[in-house]
Amino acid sequence: MGAEGLAERFGKHARLTASEQAALDRFEEQQRSYRRGAVVIREQENARELFVVRSGWLHSSVVLGNGSRQITRFHFPGDLVGLPLLAFPDSPETVTAVTDIVLHPFGRERVGALIAEHPRLGALLLSLAVADRVAFADRIASLGRTPARTRVAALLCEIYMRMRGLGTAEGGPIPLPLTQEDIGDATGLTAVHVNRMMRVLAEDRIIERRGGMFRVLDEARLCADAGFLDRSPVETGWLPPPR
Amino acid sequence: MGAEGLAERFGKHARLTASEQAALDRFEEQQRSYRRGAVVIREQENARELFVVRSGWLHSSVVLGNGSRQITRFHFPGDLVGLPLLAFPDSPETVTAVTDIVLHPFGRERVGALIAEHPRLGALLLSLAVADRVAFADRIASLGRTPARTRVAALLCEIYMRMRGLGTAEGGPIPLPLTQEDIGDATGLTAVHVNRMMRVLAEDRIIERRGGMFRVLDEARLCADAGFLDRSPVETGWLPPPR
DNA sequence: CGCACCTTTGAATGAGATCAAAGATGGTGG
DNA sequence: CCACCATCTTTGATCTCATTCAAAGGTGCG
Structure with missing residues (x-):
């Protein structure tokens, strides 16, 4: 309970072929545990790994110049964490374990390979990234106007x-x-x-x-x-x- | 001045091959003008087209239940508008022309074809979508804590x-x-x-x-x-x- | 059992909203 | 070309929601 993988997540939106399923499963070969409160990715630091959340909660946050902190997003099992590393070499956000967690780390270039080999999954990934963006927009509205x-x-x-x-x-x-x-x-x-x-x-x-x-x-x-x-x-x- | 296309935008981040360049140019075959204040995409309505901004400014906004409006993002030449349609059939946001504008409309399925034929451009597109997400996160921090x-x-x-x-x-x-x-x-x-x-x-x-x-x-x-x-x-x- | 951290509640303060009304500005039609 | 009207900007006065400051309970962990 409370655990979900990449293939399950993607499978909610499209019927996967066996080879697609296998490709996604390969993102979960590694496994790493963190304690509640542990910092998985630190703001401004160079990071090369992304993660699939296997179990537990995390959040992404930013620390402002005035010292205050803004949590921008919570992450749950099946989520991808560290996507900003696909655009920026230094992480724009800190990712912290809210509970004890288990993550599957993987390298950035694996995303490139996935898109090249399974364009449909690449498209689906884009789709999920866009859905994420909409969630961010909803939160902006919540903060700005409610x-x-x-x-x-x-x-x-x-x-x-x-x-x-x-x-x-x-x-x-x-x-x-x-x-x-x-x-x-x-x-x-x-x-x-x-x-x-x-x-x-x-x-x-x-x-x-x-x-x-x-x-x-x-x-x-x-x-x-x-x-x-x-x-x-x-x-x-x-x-x-x-x- | 103040006009930019998809190829120019993508070309800022990677050296494009001739065939990639051509594929991107094909997104700009159609052209459509709107007057300042015109609504290009209406919230909650079914929309099938995305746009490349050729010239002018636009913004995306959401209207809350209490009647107030939140502008979530401004769009400038070279930007892609309507990305949420890759995740949701009904637009979660209203897109409005801030100035007189010229857009290049294109169908959703063209994005799928682009990713299939030019995985590298698909990856770059994902990269840009992720960068956008980071911009949203920055704005969340601004609204929440400053x-x-x-x-x-x-x-x-x-x-x-x-x-x-x-x-x-x-x-x-x-x-x-x-x-x-x-x-x-x-x-x-x-x-x-x-x-x-x-x-x-x-x-x-x-x-x-x-x-x-x-x-x-x-x-x-x-x-x-x-x-x-x-x-x-x-x-x-x-x-x-x-x- | 004791300490660190978290929750809860009260009182005073303040940043931004609301309400109101007077100038600017610019687009339109005559 | 000008006059008019709608829209936008500016400023003042007051109000309110959320912050800040302070201190007393809880809770759980080592």
Whole structure:
């Protein structure tokens, strides 16, 4: 549970041929574990490896000149981490393990080889990168134009939806291994204010919190409060045929 | 001046073969003009075409449930517009002409064909999509963790840098065909507050404004105020060989 | 069991929003 | 060419949401 590989992820969007499946599996030959809190990729440092997340949560963050931190994205099993290394030799972001994690590292040039040998997977990869970009755009809108309560709701909603995509029980408890400071750094709020907003959401019986967990009591209202938009599934009609 | 095509853009990052060059040029066979203010792609509507920007400015925006608008990205000549259509059949964003523009429309499946026939260009496209993602991340950090003055400075700085990349004179005047409301929608501020911040920047002799133009008086200080990070040029070491 | 870290709550402060209204500017049609 | 009107910019006054500062509980780990 809570573990997914590249092939499973890609397979959600297109039926893979045996050879494609094999090519993706080859990205997961290596395996490496990190402890909660470990820094996997450090901002501004030269890095050559990307990773497939096998299990656990991570986040990408940026530290501003004024010392404050902004978390830009959370990563879950099946996600690709370190994509910016395909564009920049020095990482523009820090990638940190939120929980204990297991990753599959692989070299940049393997992506090039994948695209050359399996253009359809290359196209699918582009598709996923673009979907990611849309997620970033949604977050920009959330930060730029919505009040605190909405932003916190949006983050919880995103986590809820993503965990459900990985197969969490419907109304069951969801792990929330983030400190309120983390949530603040993701939503552009202070930890204090995050605390107040979470309390309000709990008082309104939209969520319930206990320990490092939360439970969604009223999915409809959470989505409404969060301004959640269900992005239709990734489009694959334009992909070239498999080779 | 101020016009650039796909081949020029790609050529900045890798030396193109004749056949690659030709393949990219073929994306610009069609041509279509729009007036300032025209909506090129409408949010939530089904769209099948992407565009290469030949000349002029555009922006992508999202309208939130509360009626407010967030501009997520500006597009300049040589940019690809409508990439989200590679992942979603219905556009998640509205694309609007900021000035009179000329675009080259093309179908989604052409991207698939390009990747299949020219994997290296596919990889480069992925690279550019990833670079875009990093730009989004930078903006998230700006919105989430910096004060108003910094955000406005960051936007002007971005425009300044991008215009320079397209060949604007060093200390010369730069067109700014945006209303203060537009700038507010991009920076997550009100038009009124944008006005105040621009005034402060002008009073501090960092920029100068006249008509629909601005001039950067003190590039170093603008960059410092904006927390500008010069992202190193797009990395191409991992690309597969040209076919 | 004790310490470090996290959560929670209260009170004061402040950055940016909102409300309001007076100038500029520019595009359009007569 | 000019007058008019819509749109945009500018400035002031007030209000509010979120921050900051401070301090008291919790929690879990070594």
